Structure formats: structure tokens, C-alpha cells
Amino acid sequence: MTLFHYLHRLGDDRLILGHRLSEWCGHAPILEEDIALANMALDLVGQANLLLGLAGTLEGKGRDADALAYFREAVEFRNAQIVELPRGDFAFTMMRQFLVSVHSALLLERLQHSTHADLAGIAAKAFKEVRYHARHCADWVLKLGDGTAESHLRAQAALDDLWRYTDELFDVDDLERQLAADGIAVDASMLRAPWREQVTRVVDAATLTVPVDCFMQRGGRTGRHTEHLGHLLAEMQIVARSFPGAAW
Amino acid sequence: MVSRTGLTREALWEAVAQVLDPEVPVLSVVDLGIVRHVREVDGTVVVDVTPTYSGCPAMLVIERDIVDALHRAGAAKVLVNTVYQPAWTTDWIKPEARARLRAYGIAPPSGLASQGEDLIPLRRRVDVVACPHCGSTRTRMQSEFGSTACKAILSCDECRQPFEYLKAI
Numbered sequence: 001m002t003l004f005h006y007l008h009r010l011g012d013d014r015l016i017l018g019h020r021l022s023e024w025c026g027h028a029p030i031l032e033e034d035i036a037l038a039n040m041a042l043d044l045v046g047q048a049n050l051l052l053g054l055a056g057t058l059e060g061k062g063r064d065a066d067a068l069a070y071f072r073e074a075v076e077f078r079n080a081q082i083v084e085l086p087r088g089d090f091a092f093t094m095m096r097q098f099l100v101s102v103h104s105a106l107l108l109e110r111l112q113h114s115t116h117a118d119l120a121g122i123a124a125k126a127f128k129e130v131r132y133h134a135r136h137c138a139d140w141v142l143k144l145g146d147g148t149a150e151s152h153l154r155a156q157a158a159l160d161d162l163w164r165y166t167d168e169l170f171d172v173d174d175l176e177r178q179l180a181a182d183g184i185a186v187d188a189s190m191l192r193a194p195w196r197e198q199v200t201r202v203v204d205a206a207t208l209t210v211p212v213d214c215f216m217q218r219g220g221r222t223g224r225h226t227e228h229l230g231h232l233l234a235e236m237q238i239v240a241r242s243f244p245g246a247a248w
Numbered sequence: 249m250v251s252r253t254g255l256t257r258e259a260l261w262e263a264v265a266q267v268l269d270p271e272v273p274v275l276s277v278v279d280l281g282i283v284r285h286v287r288e289v290d291g292t293v294v295v296d297v298t299p300t301y302s303g304c305p306a307m308l309v310i311e312r313d314i315v316d317a318l319h320r321a322g323a324a325k326v327l328v329n330t331v332y333q334p335a336w337t338t339d340w341i342k343p344e345a346r347a348r349l350r351a352y353g354i355a356p357p358s359g360l361a362s363q364g365e366d367l368i369p370l371r372r373r374v375d376v377v378a379c380p381h382c383g384s385t386r387t388r389m390q391s392e393f394g395s396t397a398c399k400a401i402l403s404c405d406e407c408r409q410p411f412e413y414l415k416a417i
Contacts, residue, residue, distance in 0.1 A: 032391035032401075039393040046303020050332075105367055112335075121332020125302055128335065128417045129397075131367065136392050138368045198368055205370055 002175045003116065004058050005078070006185050008068075009221060011051035012079035015069055016229070017100060018044030019236050020087050029090055036136060040097070043129040050122045070240035074229045081220040082165035084229040091144050091154035096162055098137035102198050103169045105130045106191045115183040138202045145206025152207065159203065160211050167216035170195075253288060253323050260286045260293060263321035267313045270306050271396050272414075274352040277310055281340025284331055292325040293318050298336045301397040337361045338416050349414065350380045355402065357416035379404035380411050387411075 021041035028034035052065040082100060087093050108130055111123035144155040170192045172180070179185035203210050219225065239246070255263075264286055265278040277283050277297070285296040295314055299307050311328045318326045338357040341349075346356035358375040365373060378385050384406030391401040394412055403410045 032393070035391060035395075036393040039397055042303040042305075042397055043301060044303070046301060050302055102368065109367075118332060121335060122302070124335035125299065125332060128337075128361075129302060132392075132415075132417070134368055135372070138370075142370075201370065202368060 002179055003119075003184060004055050005175055006179055007051050007055035007058070007119070009078045011048045011055060011065075011068070012077050013083055013100075013104075014044045014051065015048035016077070016079045016232065017083040017097075018042075018048060019232060020083065020085075021093070021097070023087050024093065033090075037093070040133050040136075043126075043133070047122070047126045047129070050126075054118055054122065066240065070237045074225050074233055075223040077220075077225065077229060077233075078223065079220050079225075079229075080165070080168045081217060081226055082162065082168065084220070084226060084232060085162075085165065086228055088158065088161075089154060091151065092158040092161070094137055094140040094144065095155060095158035097133065098141050098202070099162060099166055099199065100169070101130055101134035101137050103166075103191060103195050105134045106194055106198075107186055107188065110186045110191075114185070119184065141202050141208070142206045145203070145208040155206065156208050159208060163211040163213075164215060164217045168218040168220060171218060171221055173221070253291060253293060255288075255293075255322060257286070259321060260288070260318070260323070263317045263323075264295060264314055266317050267310065270309050270313075271398075272349070272352070272354065274348045275341075275345055277314065279342065279345035279348075281342075282310075282336055283314075292327055293323040294327045294329055296329050296331045298331050298334075300336050304397055306396075336417075338414060341414075353380050353411060354399070355380045355411055355413040357414050359416055361416040375416065377402055377413055379407060379409065381409050382407040 018041045021037050021044065024034065024037040025041070026034065028037055048069070049065045052068045056063040056065060056068055082096065085096070088096075105127065108123045108127035112120050112127055114120040114123060141155065144151040146152070147155075170188050172187055172189045176185050176188065180187040200210055261278070264283055265276045267277045269275050269277060269280055272280075280300070282298050282300060283295060284298055285294075287294055295318070297307075297311065297314070314328055315326045339361050341356065349356045355377050358377045374389075376385050377387050379387050379402075382404060384404055386405040387402050388405065389400065390403045390410060394401045398414055398417075399412045400415050401410060402413050
């Protein structure tokens with residue numbers, strides 16, 4: 001049952017972030033980036049589908065990935081708050097994607113050695129995808145930070161606004177500690193140092209400034225979310241809830 | 249050995265090899281390397297398939313096509329099983345399949361996916377990708393993402409044509 005909860009967290013992070021990215025479809029500043037954002041969204045929703053699917057199988061109550069994605073309320077979601085924040089401008093979207101992708105790549109790189117075979121396999125697949133995302137987003141952080149005065153300003157503002165939401169990604173509770181001790185999960189607190197190193201390297205090269213650590217916002221892992229998640233779910237879930245079991 | 253379906257191992261593989269990737273219709277699912285095993289268990293043909301990308305929408309179509317192909321070959325009961333380990337890599341695409349890909353206008357993956365590199369290199373290793381139209385290596389990355397999850401878009405400075413590239417992963 002503890003693994004079910006862990007898979008929930010991993011799956012929800014990817015589902016919600018994937019949905020946020022999909023909002024850019026048809027709205028990105030250039031065609032290439034429109035395609036990139038939609039492709040990254042597809043990878044993330046695909047990963048969520050596998051993780052929530054496995055969660056549903058382990059739960060054994062007949063809930064599949066769709067049931068978990070479309071028929072849970074905001075308080076039942078376990079994603080970190082950073083992924084549910086509104087997409088903002090292009091700089092905000094890219095900066096968030098960069099910060100979260102680096103975290104995700106570091107996590108999945110380790111999780112592919114999980115003693116749980118299915119989880120290890122899903123992680124190995126997802127790691128390749130997310131490493132590609134992280135590199136793509138790092139390019140944009142460099143371009144925006146070391147670009148025009150306007151792009152620099154927006155990239156720095158995005159980084160400053162997002163910083164207080166980053167620490168939650170490294171929270172570990174008893175459940176995760178136990179799973180990590182069993183070799184199934186990864187102790188997320190171990191990712192803090194390598195994450196900081198990777199992020200600092202890119203942010204420095206982009207002529208941006210790593211914000212000073214301040215109050216850190218958290219709560220998503222225990223179901224306490226920002227008001228934005230409810231609005232996102234309303235849009236994401238309405239078709240499935242209006243026409244349950246619909247197929248097309 | 250006589251199997252309960254009356255089909256040999258070779259016949260089963262041959263049937264599965266008829267199934268083409270709906271997005272890249274010059275490659276079969278066997279060429280791609282996503283079919284890991286085909287075996288018979290108590291009269292049911294079990295096919296182990298591994299996904300290319302987590303969210304690849306073609307996987308559902310591929311599963312259905314595999315079932316249809318085996319039914320046509322005479323197997324009554326077919327089960328397509330998804331396996332995740334080892335994770336798919338473009339390294340599994342064989343040389344003759346790469347040549348067919350090139351002839352179709354898609355540049356095959358350049359180099360091996362497994363080459364070690366920093367997680368986020370500030371200076372990227374630039375893969376040399378030859379243009380599938382004219383063979384020139386004077387090509388440029390145009391878009392890191394393309395029409396499907398597995399492709400990127402490049403352009404050739406020699407023949408001035410854009411082309412798709414199957415990313416090495």
C-alpha cells in the first residue's frame with residue numbers, strides 16, 4: 001500500500017505538469033516551441049499513465065489510470081505545488097520546466113535501479129525522455145537569461161517567483177524513507193545537492209542569479225494545494241465526468 | 249515440436265514482422281526492436297512488446313495490429329504483454345532497417361544512444377547527421393522535437409531540404 005502512495009506522488013507530478021504544458025498547444029511564441037511543449041506534455045502524460053496504471057493495479061480495487069486521473073478531487077492529489085502553478089509567460093513555463101526536469105532526471109536516473117522491476121523499467125524509459133527535456137529547457141534558460149534586457153528580466157522574475165516552491169520536491173516522509181530503505185524508492189533529500197549544482201551551473205552561465213533561500217512553500221504531498229489546482233482539474237476532468245465511459 | 253496452435257516459432261515471428269509502425273511505415277515492429285519475445289503458453293500466443301516512448305499514441309494501434317496479424321496467421325488466442333525492462337533504445341534498429349529509413353527520407357539515429365555525457369552539458373555534443381536526400385553532413389538542427397515523439401527536424405545546407413531525424417535514445 002505504501003508503494004501505491006509513492007506512485008501516486010510520482011504520477012500526479014507528471015500528470016499535472018503535463019496538463020499545464022498542454023495548455024500552450026497552439027499558443028507558443030514560435031512553431032518549433034509549440035511542438036516541443038506539446039511533445040514534452042505527451043511524454044509526461046504518458047509517464048503519468050504508466051505510473052498511475054501501476055498504482056491502480058497494486059491497489060486492486062479496479063481503478064485504472066483514467067479513474068485516478070479523472071475521478072479524484074484536488075485534496076486527493078499528491079503533486080508538489082510547483083507543477084500546478086499557472087503557466088505564466090514563456091519564461092515562467094521554461095524556467096519551471098527546467099527546475100522540475102533537472103529534479104526529475106536526477107530522480108529517475110536513480111529510480112531505474114529500483115528493486116521493483118516494473119517501477120525500474122518505467123523509470124529507465126522516462127529518464128531518457130526527461131534528460132532530453134532538461135537539456136532543451138536549459139538551452140532556453142541560457143537563451144532567455146543571456147538574451148535581451150526584457151528576456152533577462154522575465155527569466156529572473158520567473159526564477160525568483162518559483163524558488164519558494166522548489167524545496168518541496170526534496171521532502172521525504174516516513175513512507176518514502178521506508179521504501180528507500182527497501183531499495184524501491186529514491187530518498188529525494190539526497191537529490192538536493194546535485195540538483196543545486198546542476199541548476200546553479202546553468203543559471204550562472206545564463207547571467208541570472210540564484211535566489212537567496214527564504215520561506216519555502218509546501219503542502220502538495222499531503223493534499224494541501226494552491227487554489228490553482230481546482231481550476232486546472234475542472235478543465236482536465238470535465239469531459240470524463242460529463243460523459244463517464246465515453247469512447248471515441 | 250508440435251505446438252497447440254500448430255504454428256512454428258518462425259511462423260509466429262513472420263506474422264508479427266508484417267506489422268508496420270503506423271508513423272514510420274517502412275519499418276516493422278520487429279525492425280524497430282520493440283517486439284522482445286513471441287512465445288506460446290498453453291495455446292495462447294504471448295507477445296512481449298516494449299514501448300518506444302512513454303506517451304507514444306501509436307502503441308495502441310501497434311498492439312491491435314499485432315493481434316490482427318496473428319489471428320490472420322491462424323492463432324486463435326493472442327495476448328500482447330507490455331514489458332518495460334530493458335528500456336527501448338534506437339541502438340536496436342538494425343543496419344538494413346536504417347537503410348530503409350534513409351531511403352524513405354528519415355535520417356536514422358546517428359551514433360549510439362548509450363554514450364556517456366553530463367546530465368546537462370553546457371556545450372552539447374553535436375551529432376553528425378547525414379541528409380537522407382543528398383548525403384551531405386552539412387546539416388543543422390531546426391527543431392529538437394518533431395511530428396512524433398521519436399523525431400526531430402533538421403535541414404540540409406547542401407540541398408536546402410528539411411528532413412526528419414529519428415532521435416538516438
